[in-house]
Amino acid sequence: MSTQRNWAGNIRYSARAYHRPSSVDELRALVAGSDRIRAVGSGHSFNRLGDTTGDLVTLAGLPATAHLDEQRRTVDVPAATRYGDLAAWLHERGYALANLASLPHISVAGAVATGTHGSGVTVGNLATAVAGLELVTGTGDLRTVDRSSPDFPGLVVSLGALGIVTRLTLDVLPTFxxxxxxxxxxxxxxxxxxxxxxxxxxxxxxxxxxxxxxxxxxxxxxxxxxxxxxxxxxxxxxxxxxxxxxxxxxxxxxxxxxxxxxxxxxxxxxxxxxxxxxxxxxxxxxxxxxxxxxxxxxxxxxxxxxxxxxxxxxxxxxxxxxxxxxxxxxxxxxxxxxxxxxxxxxxxxxxxxxxxxxxxxxxxxxxxxxxxxxDRIAATYPRWTDFAALLHHHDPTGKFHTNDLTNLFPR
Structure with missing residues (x-):
C-alpha cells in the first residue's frame, strides 16, 4: 500500500496530509490538534469507510514491541502489527492464535475493527480474541479498556470510529x-x-x-x-x-x-x-x-x-x-x-x-x-442504536467520522 491508494488500487485517499508518528505522545498531539483524522492499516479495505478529507495517519512508525503474558495467556501487540509477523513470533514461543484470515498480510487493528475472520464452525472472527484495547480519544487522551468495561463489546469492532487504537491484547493458546x-x-x-x-x-x-x-x-x-x-x-x-x-x-x-x-x-x-x-x-x-x-x-x-x-x-x-x-x-x-x-x-x-x-x-x-x-444494514444489527449512542459519546465532534460513516450513523 502507498500513502495515496489502498492495496487494491481502487481507492485514492482524499486526505489533506499523511502522518507517520514515531511515538504515542506524538500521535496524541496529532489527534488533539486535528479536526478530522483517521488511521490506516495495511490498506486491505476496498471501500471508503475509512477515507477522510482530514489527516490520515499510519501507526507503522510506533514502537513494535510485543509482550507475551504466559500466566494470563495473552499477548499485547502494537496496532500496526501484521498477523503473519505476530503468528511467527508467537509460534517461536510455543503459542498460537485461535484462527487467522486467508491473508496474513493484514494489520491486527484493521482486521479487528472491521470484523475480519477466518473459518471454522466453532471459531469466532479475529476480533473475538481481543481481551483489551488501548486507544487515543478525540481529545488526545489515552484510554485502556478490557472485557470488564460495559461498553467493551461496542469498542472492539468499531470501524475506527471511536478513536485510534494503538495496542491490542489478544488471547493465545498453545501452538498446534x-x-x-x-x-x-x-x-x-x-x-x-x-x-x-x-x-x-x-x-x-x-x-x-x-x-x-x-x-x-x-x-x-x-x-x-x-x-x-x-x-x-x-x-x-x-x-x-x-x-x-x-x-x-x-x-x-x-x-x-x-x-x-x-x-x-x-x-x-x-x-x-x-x-x-x-x-x-x-x-x-x-x-x-x-x-x-x-x-x-x-x-x-x-x-x-x-x-x-x-x-x-x-x-x-x-x-x-x-x-x-x-x-x-x-x-x-x-x-x-x-x-x-x-x-x-x-x-x-x-x-x-x-x-x-x-x-x-x-x-x-x-x-x-x-x-x-x-437502514437495511442497521435492521440486521440488534445493538445498532447502542453503538450509535456510544459513537456520539466517544466522538461528539465527529473527529473520526468520514462521509461513509456519517451515512451509516447520521450526526
Missing part, C-alpha cells in the same frame, strides 16, 4: 499443527457437512455449476485424513490456488503435509501476493441456518456473477456478542466474491447479489464493496 487437504468437485448437498468437517474449511465455487470447485480442509494434524471417497469428492494430487491461473507457490502448503498453524490456516504465504492482486471484493454474512435457501437464491443470478467473478468462497464463523460484528448473535455463513477489477461491470452485479440475498438479512463485510442502504 495443521494438515491441509484440497478436495475437488463437492456436491452442493454435502456443503454443510463439509464446512463442519475440520478445524477450518473453505469451499470455493465459480458459479458455473452448483458444485464446489475446491474444498480447502484444514484439520488438526493428529486427525485422520479424509477417506478417498470423502463426500463424493476427489483428492487433489497437486497444489491448487483459489483463483484459476494464479501461481500455486503463493499458497500455503497442501497435500496433507503437517505444519505450524500459521503456515496452514491462511490461504496465502506472507512473502507472496495474496489472492490475484488485481481485484475487487465483496462479502455477505448470513445466518448459517438459511444457507441452503440463500445459495439457491444466488443460483438465480449466477449467470450474472460468473462473468465478473474470479472465484467465490464459502466459510463459516461462530456467533459472538460484539455489537457491530457481522457474526453478532448468529452462527454465520460468509459468501465471499473476488471480482475482476472493473467497478463499472462489478457494481451492478453486486446490487443484484444484494437483491437476491435481501430475504436473508445479509450483513456486508465492513471492509469490502457493498451498496446496501444504511
Amino acid at each position: 499443527d495443521i494438515r491441509q487437504y484440497v478436495r475437488l468437485d463437492l456436491p452442493r448437498a454435502a456443503l454443510d457437512e463439509a464446512l463442519g468437517s475440520a478445524y477450518s474449511v473453505s469451499v470455493f465455487t465459480d458459479w458455473r455449476s452448483t458444485r464446489g470447485t475446491q474444498v480447502w480442509r484444514k484439520q488438526l494434524a493428529d486427525q485422520p485424513p479424509p477417506p478417498a471417497d470423502w463426500l463424493g469428492t476427489t483428492a487433489a494430487d497437486r497444489p491448487w490456488h483459489p483463483v484459476p491461473g494464479m501461481p500455486t507457490a503463493n499458497c500455503t502448503e497442501q497435500l496433507g503435509v503437517a505444519g505450524p498453524w500459521h503456515e496452514r490456516l491462511p490461504h496465502f504465504r506472507l512473502g507472496f501476493t495474496p489472492s490475484s492482486g488485481d481485484e475487487l471484493q465483496s462479502e455477505y454474512h448470513l445466518p448459517r441456518a438459511v444457507a441452503a435457501d440463500a445459495l439457491a437464491a444466488l443460483d438465480e443470478v449466477a449467470h450474472l456473477i460468473a462473468p465478473v467473478s474470479q472465484t467465490s468462497e464459502l466459510r463459516t464463523i461462530a456467533a459472538d456478542q460484539l455489537w457491530l460484528s457481522p457474526q453478532y448473535d448468529r452462527d454465520t455463513l460468509a459468501v465471499h466474491f473476488t471480482w475482476i477489477a472493473d467497478p463499472d461491470r462489478v457494481l451492478p452485479v453486486v446490487a443484484e447479489v444484494e437483491r437476491a440475498l435481501a430475504p436473508f438479512a445479509p450483513r456486508p463485510h465492513w471492509g469490502k464493496v457493498f451498496t446496501l442502504a444504511p
Whole structure:
C-alpha cells in the first residue's frame, strides 16, 4: 500500500496530509490538534469507510514491541502489527492464535475493527480474541479498556470510529499443527457437512455449476485424513490456488503435509501476493441456518456473477456478542466474491447479489464493496442504536467520522 491508494488500487485517499508518528505522545498531539483524522492499516479495505478529507495517519512508525503474558495467556501487540509477523513470533514461543484470515498480510487493528475472520464452525472472527484495547480519544487522551468495561463489546469492532487504537491484547493458546487437504468437485448437498468437517474449511465455487470447485480442509494434524471417497469428492494430487491461473507457490502448503498453524490456516504465504492482486471484493454474512435457501437464491443470478467473478468462497464463523460484528448473535455463513477489477461491470452485479440475498438479512463485510442502504444494514444489527449512542459519546465532534460513516450513523 502507498500513502495515496489502498492495496487494491481502487481507492485514492482524499486526505489533506499523511502522518507517520514515531511515538504515542506524538500521535496524541496529532489527534488533539486535528479536526478530522483517521488511521490506516495495511490498506486491505476496498471501500471508503475509512477515507477522510482530514489527516490520515499510519501507526507503522510506533514502537513494535510485543509482550507475551504466559500466566494470563495473552499477548499485547502494537496496532500496526501484521498477523503473519505476530503468528511467527508467537509460534517461536510455543503459542498460537485461535484462527487467522486467508491473508496474513493484514494489520491486527484493521482486521479487528472491521470484523475480519477466518473459518471454522466453532471459531469466532479475529476480533473475538481481543481481551483489551488501548486507544487515543478525540481529545488526545489515552484510554485502556478490557472485557470488564460495559461498553467493551461496542469498542472492539468499531470501524475506527471511536478513536485510534494503538495496542491490542489478544488471547493465545498453545501452538498446534495443521494438515491441509484440497478436495475437488463437492456436491452442493454435502456443503454443510463439509464446512463442519475440520478445524477450518473453505469451499470455493465459480458459479458455473452448483458444485464446489475446491474444498480447502484444514484439520488438526493428529486427525485422520479424509477417506478417498470423502463426500463424493476427489483428492487433489497437486497444489491448487483459489483463483484459476494464479501461481500455486503463493499458497500455503497442501497435500496433507503437517505444519505450524500459521503456515496452514491462511490461504496465502506472507512473502507472496495474496489472492490475484488485481481485484475487487465483496462479502455477505448470513445466518448459517438459511444457507441452503440463500445459495439457491444466488443460483438465480449466477449467470450474472460468473462473468465478473474470479472465484467465490464459502466459510463459516461462530456467533459472538460484539455489537457491530457481522457474526453478532448468529452462527454465520460468509459468501465471499473476488471480482475482476472493473467497478463499472462489478457494481451492478453486486446490487443484484444484494437483491437476491435481501430475504436473508445479509450483513456486508465492513471492509469490502457493498451498496446496501444504511437502514437495511442497521435492521440486521440488534445493538445498532447502542453503538450509535456510544459513537456520539466517544466522538461528539465527529473527529473520526468520514462521509461513509456519517451515512451509516447520521450526526
